[in-house]
Amino acid sequence: MEHKTVVWEQLGERPVRQRLETGLEVVVLPKPGLKKTYATYATHYGSIDSHFRPPGAQAPVHVPDGIAHFLEHKMYEKPEGRDVFERFAELGAYTNAYTEYTTTTFLFSATSEVEECLKTLLTLVEEPYFTPENVEKEKGIIEQEIRMYWDMPGDRLRSNLMHALYHANPVRLDIAGTVDSIRTITPDDLYLCYETFYHPSNMVIFVAGDVDPAHIIDLIHAWEARRGLAAKAPIERIFPEEPPTVAQKRVEQVMPVALPLWLMGFKDTDTGLTGDALLRRELVMSLFWQMVLGPSSSLFHDLYEAGLINERFSSHYASSKTYGLSMLGGETPDPERLEAEVTPRLLTEPLRLPDLERIKKKELGEFVGLFENLEDLAYAFNAYYFRGVDLARVPELLDDITLEDLEEARQRHCREPQRAVSIVRPPRS
Amino acid sequence: MTWSKGPEHFIGEWRGGLGCYIYPTSRFKTVTMYAAWIRPLSLQDRAYGAVLPQVLKRGTSQWPSRRLMETRLEELYGASFRADVGKLGDKQLMAFHLNVVNGQFLPKKPDTVTAALDFLTDVLDRPRLVDGLFDAAVVEQEKAQVKRQIAALINDKGQYALARLLELVADGAPFGLRKWGTPEEVDAVDAQSLTEFRHRVRQEAPFLFLMVGDVDPDQAARLIQERFGGQRGTLTTVVPYQGQHQGKTVIESESVSQGKLALAYRTGLTAKDADYPALMMYSGILGGFAHSKLFMNVREKASLAYYAYSRLDPAVALMIVGAGIEFSHYEAARQIIEEQVEAMRQGQFTDEEMAFTLKGYVNDILSEEDSPGQLIARQVERQLVGGGLSGQALIDALSRVRREDIERVAQGVHLDTVYFLTNKGEPGHGT
Numbered sequence: 059m060e061h062k063t064v065v066w067e068q069l070g071e072r073p074v075r076q077r078l079e080t081g082l083e084v085v086v087l088p089k090p091g092l093k094k095t096y097a098t099y100a101t102h103y104g105s106i107d108s109h110f111r112p113p114g115a116q117a118p119v120h121v122p123d124g125i126a127h128f129l130e131h132k133m134y135e136k137p138e139g140r141d142v143f144e145r146f147a148e149l150g151a152y153t154n155a156y157t158e159y160t161t162t163t164f165l166f167s168a169t170s171e172v173e174e175c176l177k178t179l180l181t182l183v184e185e186p187y188f189t190p191e192n193v194e195k196e197k198g199i200i201e202q203e204i205r206m207y208w209d210m211p212g213d214r215l216r217s218n219l220m221h222a223l224y225h226a227n228p229v230r231l232d233i234a235g236t237v238d239s240i241r242t243i244t245p246d247d248l249y250l251c252y253e254t255f256y257h258p259s260n261m262v263i264f265v266a267g268d269v270d271p272a273h274i275i276d277l278i279h280a281w282e283a284r285r286g287l288a289a290k291a292p293i294e295r296i297f298p299e300e301p302p303t304v305a306q307k308r309v310e311q312v313m314p315v316a317l318p319l320w321l322m323g324f325k326d327t328d329t330g331l332t333g334d335a336l337l338r339r340e341l342v343m344s345l346f347w348q349m350v351l352g353p354s355s356s357l358f359h360d361l362y363e364a365g366l367i368n369e370r371f372s373s374h375y376a377s378s379k380t381y382g383l384s385m386l387g388g389e390t391p392d393p394e395r396l397e398a399e400v401t402p403r404l405l406t407e408p409l410r411l412p413d414l415e416r417i418k419k420k421e422l423g424e425f426v427g428l429f430e431n432l433e434d435l436a437y438a439f440n441a442y443y444f445r446g447v448d449l450a451r452v453p454e455l456l457d458d459i460t461l462e463d464l465e466e467a468r469q470r471h472c473r474e475p476q477r478a479v480s481i482v483r484p485p486r487s
Numbered sequence: 488m489t490w491s492k493g494p495e496h497f498i499g500e501w502r503g504g505l506g507c508y509i510y511p512t513s514r515f516k517t518v519t520m521y522a523a524w525i526r527p528l529s530l531q532d533r534a535y536g537a538v539l540p541q542v543l544k545r546g547t548s549q550w551p552s553r554r555l556m557e558t559r560l561e562e563l564y565g566a567s568f569r570a571d572v573g574k575l576g577d578k579q580l581m582a583f584h585l586n587v588v589n590g591q592f593l594p595k596k597p598d599t600v601t602a603a604l605d606f607l608t609d610v611l612d613r614p615r616l617v618d619g620l621f622d623a624a625v626v627e628q629e630k631a632q633v634k635r636q637i638a639a640l641i642n643d644k645g646q647y648a649l650a651r652l653l654e655l656v657a658d659g660a661p662f663g664l665r666k667w668g669t670p671e672e673v674d675a676v677d678a679q680s681l682t683e684f685r686h687r688v689r690q691e692a693p694f695l696f697l698m699v700g701d702v703d704p705d706q707a708a709r710l711i712q713e714r715f716g717g718q719r720g721t722l723t724t725v726v727p728y729q730g731q732h733q734g735k736t737v738i739e740s741e742s743v744s745q746g747k748l749a750l751a752y753r754t755g756l757t758a759k760d761a762d763y764p765a766l767m768m769y770s771g772i773l774g775g776f777a778h779s780k781l782f783m784n785v786r787e788k789a790s791l792a793y794y795a796y797s798r799l800d801p802a803v804a805l806m807i808v809g810a811g812i813e814f815s816h817y818e819a820a821r822q823i824i825e826e827q828v829e830a831m832r833q834g835q836f837t838d839e840e841m842a843f844t845l846k847g848y849v850n851d852i853l854s855e856e857d858s859p860g861q862l863i864a865r866q867v868e869r870q871l872v873g874g875g876l877s878g879q880a881l882i883d884a885l886s887r888v889r890r891e892d893i894e895r896v897a898q899g900v901h902l903d904t905v906y907f908l909t910n911k912g913e914p915g916h917g918t
Contacts, residue, residue, distance in 0.1 A: 069516075069592060091514045093853040147778035148839075150846025152854075169853035195790060202793035206811050208744040209644050314742045316638030354557035362553065368632050369544075389635065416561045423564025423588040430516040432857070485742070 061275055066450055069429055074271035076279070080287050081259025084278050085439070086271035089432070095172045095267025096432035097165060099183045102444040103255035104160040105233040106380070111294040112254045118296055121251055122242045123228070124235015127157040128200060129248050133164065133182055135192045142182045151175045153182070159229050160378050161444060165436070172269060173277060180281055183261075186252045188245040197240055204234050211315045211482045219385065219480035222306040223325045226298035229381045230305070257290045258282065262443050266432045297380050302327040304478040311482050319482040320393040322400070324471050326382035332446035336377060338455050341421070343375035343384065343471070346464045348417045350407045351386060357403050366396045378445060384471065393481050404472045409461050418456055425452050495856075496878065497697070497866055498704050504719025506695040506870060507711045509704040510862060516592050518600045518700030519859035520607055522715075523582040523867070524692040525722060528574060528661045534633070534668030535684040536579045538676050540570035541629035543583075546615030546622075550606075559606060564588045566603055570610070575871050576725030576802035577661035581688070583607060586859070589701055600702060601710075608714050612689075616682070623678040630673050637667045641741070644908060648747035649807065652906040655737055656751045658730060662803050693722035697866055699859040724873035727757050727804035736905040738817075740912070745793070747908040748820055750808040752828070755899045758801035758868070758875030764884040765892035766799065769900070770806055771844035772836050772893070773797045773827060778843045780827040780836075785810060791820045802872045806900060814909050821905065828902070834894045841890070849882050 063074045075085040105126050111118040133155070136142055146153040151168035164183050168175045207213045217232050224230035234240075265274050304325065331339060351357055351373045361367045373386030390396045428435050442449050499508030526536060550556045560566045566587035573580040587603040590596045615622065641647050650665060657663020667673075696711050730753075756766045767775075774781035774797030785795040795810040808828075812820045830836070855861040856878065869875050876884050 068594070091512075092857050094857045143777055144843075147776065147843040147847060150843075150850045152847075152850060153777070167850070167854060169850050198790035199786065199793065202745065202790075202811065202813065205744045205813075206793050211642050315642050316640075317635055352557075352561075354554055354561055356554075359552075359554045363628070365628060365631055368635065389639065391635075416558065420561040420565030422593070423566070426564075426588045426592045427517050427586075430514075 061272055064450065068453070069426060071429060074275065076275045078258065078279055078282050079289065080282055081289050082282060083262040083443070084275050085262065085264050086269065086274045087266040087435075088269060088271055089266055090268055092268050092432070093169050094167055094432065095169070095175075095265065095269055096167045096436055097176060097179055097263065097265040098163050098436045098440060099165070099179050099261065099263050100161055100163040100440045101256055101261045102160065103162050103251070103260065104158050105231065105235075106159050106228040106297075107255065107295055108228055109296040110254060111296065112250065113291040113293060118294070119250065121247050122235065123231050123239040124200075124233070125243055125247060125251055126162055127234045128196065128240055128243050129251055130155045130157045130162050130164075131196055131200060132188055132193065132248060133186065136185065136187050142178055145178045146175065149175050149178065157233055159233065161440060163440060172267065176265070176274070176277065177281065180278070183256065184285065186249065188248045190245060193243065193245050193248065200234065200240050201237050204232075204237055207232070207234065211313050211319055214311055214313060215319045215321045215387070215480050215482045216385070218309045218311060219321050219323045219478060222309045222478035222480060223304050223323050223383060224381070225301050225305040227300045227381055228297075254293055258287060259290050260293065262440060264436050264439050266435060303475045306478060308479050309481070312485050313482050315482055315484050317389045317391055318393045318484065319387070320390050320396055321385055321387035321480045322397065323478050323480070324384045324473070324476045326377065326471065327476060328470070329377070329380055329382055331377070332379060334447070334451060334455065336445050337442070337447045337451055338459070339382070339467070340375060340377060341452070341456055342459055342463050342467045345414065345417050345421065345459060346467055347373040347375060347384065347386070348420070349409060349413050349464065350404060352417070355407070357400070357407055361396065361399060364399070366390050366392060366399065397479060401477070405468065409464050411461060414461055414464070418459075421456055422453060499708065501722065503717055504693050504721060505712070505715055505717065506693065506722065507708050508697050508866060509702065509707050510697070510699040511702055511704045512699065513701045514857065515589070515700050515859055517586050517588050517859065518603070518698065518702060519863060520585045520603065521582065521695075521697040521863045521867070522607060522611060523573070523580045523695045524688050525695060525871070526579050526581070526688065526692050528577050528579040528664050528666065530664065530672075532684065533579055533664060533666065534672035534676055535681060536581055537572045537633050537667045538626070538629055538673065538681060539685055539688070540572055540581045540583070541632060542621055542626055542681065543610050543614055544570045545625045545629065547609040548613040548615060549609050551615045563599055563602055563606070564593060566599070566606075568606070572666050574666035575868065576800075578725055578871055579666055580867070583610060591701070600700070604710060612714070614685070620682045621678045626676065626678045626681055630676055633667060633673050634670045637665075637670055637673070640665075644741070644743055644745075644747050645809065645811065648749045648906055648908045649809065651739070651908070652749040652751055652807070652904060655735065655906060656728065656730065656732065656805065656904045660728070660730070662725070662728065690717070691720050693720055695867065695870060697863050699862055722870065725802040725871050727802070728753060730903070732903045734902045734905060736907070738907045738909060740909050743908060743910050746812045746814045746817060746910070748810045748812055748817065749906045750824060750902065751904045752806040752808070753901045753903050754799065754804050754806050754896070756896065757804050758872045762892065762896050763801070763875065764881065765888045765896045767848065768841065768844055768885060768888045769831060769893050769896050770797050770799050771848060772840045773831055774808060776844065776847045778840070778847070780830065781808065781810070781824065784827055785820055785823050789819070789823060791816045791823065795824070801868055801875065805903070817907055817909065825902070828900065832897045832900070834890070834897070836893070841893070845885055848885050852878065852882055
């Protein structure tokens with residue numbers, strides 16, 4: 059089989075990629091000299107995909123919140139004697155999985171027997187086994203996981219902000235769902251979601267390590283051919299109309315924290331970008347936040363000198379096809395004063411060329427550094443892949459961004475109706 | 488400076504109180520530097536050790552403000568720089584971490600490594616001073632930040648429970664002390680005393696400098712020797728735990744949604760002991776991996792916990808078991824954990840459990856070599872424990888561990904102290 063090799067000269071990287079007949083994309087990045095091979099098998103399916111029309115079905119369905127995460131847990135369940143945890147342990151490999159708003163990712167990391175590990179990863183993702191008993195048992199475990207998050211102030215802070223920013227988009231809900239929503243999940247629900255979203259045409263495999271790319275791709279190709287799956291019609295995902303305003307301006311919670319936590323968010327009103335356009339917006343917003351509120355900015359300086367923030371104060375932007383938002387915040391002794399200082403200045407801080415040039419260098423350095431950490435690299439690759447973005451485009455797009463782009467982005471983004479604030483406060487003593 | 492055929496391990500030695508170790512390798516796209524002053528953790532001056540790294544981040548002679556330092560780091564292609572206080576056993580480490588992209592992967596191939604080393608040297612040797620002293624206003628700001636850090640420990644309930652457990656085990660011994668000190672101790676720091684503290688530390692404290700990346704080890708060592716050579720105190724190793732609690736149990740309550748159970752076991756072994764690889768196998772079988780007894784029994788079989796693990800403290804000779812559980816499951820979870828430890832004592836583990844654990848460790852140890860940060864952390868640990876194996880030598884030693892060895896070290900593992908963090912209003916007892 060002929061595989062396409064891309065050469066990234068400056069970085070010294072040569073990724074190889076292949077799309078199989080079923081629509082499954084396989085990308086292998088050879089990393090000579092590294093001891094570890096890191097592989098992910100990801101599906102374009104996350105917590106927000108709870109309303110959809112399965113291919114071939116007449117009516118759309120609603121499934122319980124938290125089911126994507128529940129399904130991720132349950133994929134590790136196999137018939138007696140076919141335990142994948144045990145198989146990975148036997149191979150000396152590490153395995154894990156995580157669910158996000160728009161993706162679910164299964165992974166292994168191994169320093170030997172990569173082929174066997176890969177086959178185990180394929181088995182893990184491709185052979186569902188749900189019974190009423192094993193689904194019931196999982197509910198106790200996931201309930202504990204949900205309760206663990208309740209005790210994490212940073213997690214509550216973000217979760218509350220998402221509730222405040224969004225009226226309808228399911229991104230407003232916690233990824234794990236609620237104790238009540240997961241209690242209603244049945245094996246049939248799980249099979250329906252599995253059949254719909256775990257089809258190869260909705261998935262991507264990424265492998266990085268000291269491996270022979272052609273060999274890896276051929277192995278996966280032969281394995282997939284045996285499954286005899288045909289390409290499938292696209293899935294129709296249904297998202298509610300999201301009003302341009304926020305649901306709630308402000309949300310507060312009392313928790314045992316030492317200092318108040320403050321987080322402000324702005325949501326995009328124009329969504330739906332993919333590919334270069336989406337990557338470009340992410341880069342523009344990232345440069346904007348670093349220039350206006352990064353550790354070298356004058357706003358950060360003033361807030362730090364005033365004792366309103368610490369060095370971990372941060373801001374960032376994240377987006378997908380159906381949503382885009384910025385979050386900025388950290389610990390502060392005085393949330394009200396911090397908010398009053400920050401909010402007006404976001405629109406008035408001068409944007410200067412020398413700062414832009416310097417921040418671009420930083421962004422480029424971080425992009426290069428990504429290629430030394432396989433976990434981060436795989437994460438970035440998958441996140442971009444499902445948004446139609448080619449990671450290799452970063453340096454070129456970065457180069458083209460101008461001050462005018464940043465100015466335009468902030469006028470569109472940092473607007474009052476799109477702004478909400480979340481605060482976690484210590485109890486009054 | 489570049490070096491393409493590294494020996495792939497740390498090369499170096501201690502000379503005059505300076506420990507300089509370089510790990511040349513072409514595996515990474517960045518170069519990572521770590522520098523630390525190492526001191527005994529003590530009630531007298533731990534707060535100074537906590538404030539000093541913070542103040543050194545606030546300005547050097549060449550980059551005289553936090554903001555200009557940040558600007559410089561951005562200019563160096565987003566080099567990441569951290570200065571913080573760390574703790575390992577009874578030692579306090581004032582540590583400085585710097586990671587920079589190797590210029591060979593950047594347009595026009597700038598020498599980012601020398602520039603980064605210059606930056607770090609400036610931080611360590613030429614801080615911004617006003618009339619020979621740290622700026623009093625800066626010292627006050629950073630004291631306030633440190634006091635907030637102290638108060639913030641409660642934000643992470645799992646970490647909080649572990650810190651409380653260690654305090655209870657130590658009963659006042661230095662290894663139980665928190666690295667930041669108390670707010671009152673921080674209040675006592677001022678510009679004058681902090682400046683004097685810095686002089687003392689710089690002259691006397693053993694200083695460790697590590698570098699990992701595609702660099703020429705001789706040239707790097709020479710540069711570091713030139714800049715930081717001198718006559719400092721000799722590094723002493725961490726003193727292991729010697730106490731004898733008999734299952735002392737402390738239950739405290741906070742406003743939490745999930746109970747945090749933490750148990751400390753004495754092991755009598757540190758990483759430099761010949762039996763330590765056997766103890767690693769012991770802890771790995773018990774709770775080091777997803778196939779381990781604790782995970783399988785507490786989480787999978789009994790659905791009592793979201794997580795349950797054991798891990799070794801290589802310096803203090805303790806094994807810590809931790810679990811996140813529902814409040815009413817305290818007794819059941821504790822019982823299952825103690826049963827698993829008892830099973831280990833009686834040699835109730837299979838050859839398969841041994842084989843899985845060995846493979847799990849081999850994967851961890853080899854994977855560590857792909858991460859500059861982990862390579863550095865392990866090297867720091869070896870220096871402070873005074874030995875211990877790493878890399879292939881550790882893999883070999885683990886492969887030689889026999890069932891009898893694990894059974895032997897199991898006899899030396901004793902429950903010392905138990906800590907349970909429950910919710911206000913929950914008695915911590917139940918079914």
